[in-house]
Amino acid sequence: MILKVISAHDILFQGEVDKVSLPGAEGTFMVLPHHASLISTLVKGAVAYEADGHKESIEVAAGIVDVDNDVVSVCIY
Secondary structure (H helix, E strand, O other): OEEEEEOOOOEEEEEEOOEEEEEEOOEEEEEOOOOOOEEEEEOOEEEEEEEOOEEEEEEEOOEEEEEEOOEEEEEEO
16 A cells, blocks of 8 residues: 655655554554545654565654545645
């Protein structure tokens, strides 16, 4: 699946990932390939992702995420 992490000023990450963990308002949740479509708010925490066995994370203050057709779009502010 494709992960896109963008802010008003820059594209922080865009690429193929195996899974993504996101800091939702109700707690951290994970998105795997073929996940159902969803839209959620994000709170302060880490957007953590894994690609080819490598784990990375991006700290966010808040934002929204849209998951649709194996594309995870994270807009942070």
